[in-house]
Amino acid sequence: MDRRHFLASAGAATAFVGLEAAAAPVRRAARLAGAGQRDAALNALFDRIFNEQVRDHPTYASFLGLDKGPNAALKFKLDTRPATVSRAADLAANRRHLAELNAFDPARLSPMARLNREIVIYDLETNMFGPTHFDFDDAQRPYVLSQQDGAYFSIPDFLNTGHTIDNARDAEAYLARLSQFPAVLDAEAAEQRRQAARGYVAPGWSLDLVLKQMQALRSPAPEQNTMTVSLVTRTRAKNIPGNWQARAAAIVRGQVYPALDRQIAMVRELRGRTPAGDGVWRVPHGDAVYAAALREATTTDYTPDQVHQLGLDQVREIEGQLDPLLRAAGMTQGSVGQRLTALNKSPEQLYPDTDEGRRQLIDSLNAGVRDMEARLPRAFATLPKQPLEIRRVPVEIQEGAPNGYYNPASLDGTRPAIYFINLKSTTDWPKYSLPALTFHEGVPGHHLQGSIAQQSGDLPMLRRNQFYSAYGEGWALYAEQLADELGAYKGIERAGYLQSYLFRAARLVVDTGLNHKRWSREQATDYMVQTTGFARPRTQREVERYCASPGQACSYKIGHLAWNRLRRESQQALGSKFDLRQFHEVLKDGAMPLTILERRVRERTQAQLRSA
Numbered sequence: 001m002d003r004r005h006f007l008a009s010a011g012a013a014t015a016f017v018g019l020e021a022a023a024a025p026v027r028r029a030a031r032l033a034g035a036g037q038r039d040a041a042l043n044a045l046f047d048r049i050f051n052e053q054v055r056d057h058p059t060y061a062s063f064l065g066l067d068k069g070p071n072a073a074l075k076f077k078l079d080t081r082p083a084t085v086s087r088a089a090d091l092a093a094n095r096r097h098l099a100e101l102n103a104f105d106p107a108r109l110s111p112m113a114r115l116n117r118e119i120v121i122y123d124l125e126t127n128m129f130g131p132t133h134f135d136f137d138d139a140q141r142p143y144v145l146s147q148q149d150g151a152y153f154s155i156p157d158f159l160n161t162g163h164t165i166d167n168a169r170d171a172e173a174y175l176a177r178l179s180q181f182p183a184v185l186d187a188e189a190a191e192q193r194r195q196a197a198r199g200y201v202a203p204g205w206s207l208d209l210v211l212k213q214m215q216a217l218r219s220p221a222p223e224q225n226t227m228t229v230s231l232v233t234r235t236r237a238k239n240i241p242g243n244w245q246a247r248a249a250a251i252v253r254g255q256v257y258p259a260l261d262r263q264i265a266m267v268r269e270l271r272g273r274t275p276a277g278d279g280v281w282r283v284p285h286g287d288a289v290y291a292a293a294l295r296e297a298t299t300t301d302y303t304p305d306q307v308h309q310l311g312l313d314q315v316r317e318i319e320g321q322l323d324p325l326l327r328a329a330g331m332t333q334g335s336v337g338q339r340l341t342a343l344n345k346s347p348e349q350l351y352p353d354t355d356e357g358r359r360q361l362i363d364s365l366n367a368g369v370r371d372m373e374a375r376l377p378r379a380f381a382t383l384p385k386q387p388l389e390i391r392r393v394p395v396e397i398q399e400g401a402p403n404g405y406y407n408p409a410s411l412d413g414t415r416p417a418i419y420f421i422n423l424k425s426t427t428d429w430p431k432y433s434l435p436a437l438t439f440h441e442g443v444p445g446h447h448l449q450g451s452i453a454q455q456s457g458d459l460p461m462l463r464r465n466q467f468y469s470a471y472g473e474g475w476a477l478y479a480e481q482l483a484d485e486l487g488a489y490k491g492i493e494r495a496g497y498l499q500s501y502l503f504r505a506a507r508l509v510v511d512t513g514l515n516h517k518r519w520s521r522e523q524a525t526d527y528m529v530q531t532t533g534f535a536r537p538r539t540q541r542e543v544e545r546y547c548a549s550p551g552q553a554c555s556y557k558i559g560h561l562a563w564n565r566l567r568r569e570s571q572q573a574l575g576s577k578f579d580l581r582q583f584h585e586v587l588k589d590g591a592m593p594l595t596i597l598e599r600r601v602r603e604r605t606q607a608q609l610r611s612a
Contacts, residue, residue, distance in 0.1 A: 039113040046460040065410025076176040080183040083191035098124045139292035143202040144192040146548035147209035151184045165234040182259035199284045207271045216396040218260045222249035279515035280550040290515045293551030298558045299470045299593035304516035311508025318502045340533025349430035368438045375486045381581040384451030387416040398424040406446040428538035433496040439483040445476035452587040466591045474559015506531045507553040515550040566601040
């Protein structure tokens with residue numbers, strides 16, 4: 001499953017089972033702190049909300065490793081409900097939970113409980129906006145099917161990475177889920193037809209990519225399909241006896257492939273009548289959809305024009321930082337973008353575009369993680385405990401998948417966190433650019449931030465896996481800067497770090513250009529290639545992502561600017577008493593919207609001043 005889809009949904013549909021055991025430390029801490037009966041009642045409500053959600057979203061329970069004990073039956077299930085049914089059920093539950101939370105007087109709660117209540121209310125209201133205003137789930141994901149959205153994309157990935165197999169029962173559960181996959185595909189097809197009739201269908205080129213990826217999933221013999229191979233490989237590794245290949249292949253042949261054929265036929269039909277254009281402006285109420293997407297992604301009230309201008313300003317500023325660095329490396333001719341393009345093509349910067357080259361590339365990323373882990377104690381008082389793996393994006397979805405993404409570890413420790421990198425071509429990844437990506441996706445970026453939140457005993461389970469793009473992606477971009485402060489970049493790698501920032505600044509220009517100013521995909525790709533120097537195929541995949549997920553790309557730089565601003569404010573207020581390790585302890589408060597983060601950092605700063 002795509003990381004952004006999983007995490008963006010986590011606030012509304014995070015799953016948890018075994019609540020009594022896992023939530024006990026939160027309630028015990030509340031009692032020890034003298035938080036009182038109101039805090040305990042609020043935590044009990046959080047537990048109940050969490051428990052209700054898992055029953056309706058079993059794949060999230062598996063992602064978190066909590067499909068066990070009294071909820072073990074969830075491991076045999078996918079959510080096969082029609083979209084209209086599941087959406088109506090979620091909306092009704094969110095309204096009920098919002099009313100229950102509003103019944104708590106914040107003045108009678110402890111500060112941490114008050115913060116938790118405020119953030120959960122923000123989540124509920126945000127998650128209700130898309131269904132009530134647009135009759136689809138999320139303004140950042142307006143299409144049922146795109147090159148990065150759909151069960152054809154997410155379920156095979158989930159079965160391979162989210163569904164753990166340790167015994168024969170787990171393998172049987174895998175087969176049960178595989179047999180439900182066709183029902184999910186058919187329910188999704190019905191929703192796509194309904195939305196297409198309303199005008200909500202992805203651009204033509206996106207549907208072309210969808211067809212290509214569906215056909216890649218459909219084309220192998222059932223015995224060689226990745227869903228069959230995943231089960232066979234993992235049962236063999238655990239010495240689990242059984243005729244797993246034949247049983248899985250029979251389901252793929254008799255059920256999955258016919259359902260895929262039905263979806264392929266539908267997509268071909270829609271391809272001939274999708275509205276022209278690339279950005280979300282092309283759909284009904286497109287301007288309102290984009291405004292909502294931008295607000296949700298950035299957790300701010302910036303207008304598209306403000307974001308566009310901010311991007312232009314940031315591009316100029318970062319180009320000014322890159323110019324002397326490139327000159328010092330002997331690269332003096334042409335624009336910054338042209339010089340970066342030349343650096344990208346330098347043979348000494350490229351791994352061979354072979355399986356061995358891909359292995360070398362991933363080995364270098366793992367070495368970078370180990371090096372950074374040794375540096376972390378200089379900047380962090382709390383360190384992540386969850387293991388991190390680096391894997392290649394599965395070949396069958398690499399055409400439409402992002403260039404890199406992160407899936408958090410399960411809460412029970414049975415599945416590590418995974419940082420995926422798209423290795424369709426190693427020429428997309430010159431060596432000097434890779435450290436910044438690793439620091440962004442791994443440590444001190446997403447892996448560290450998410451792991452600290454998961455470990456935080458001060459947070460109810462309902463909040464431990466929340467994700468706000470501006471907070472999380474802003475932090476990951478700040479982490480690239482922190483790596484520079486820790487001396488992790490060597491030589492020209494620092495140009496890769498600044499190029500990463502230039503890329504995120506250009507995103508502000510391109511995302512608003514595509515979705516607000518009606519730029520074409522070609523115009524947006526041209527601008528980004530000329531500005532950042534990234535290879536055109538990689539850049540085009542990024543641009544296509546902004547069309548399918550409007551607004552999300554703007555969250556990175558806006559979030560990064562907020563983290564930097566708050567650190568400067570805290571430093572100025574505390575002076576010699578400022579401790580970077582203590583500033584970063586705010587991560588233990590969990591993810592939150594930027595407006596709430598600003599207040600929380602200032603509260604922590606004032607508390608330090610009072611205690612000094």
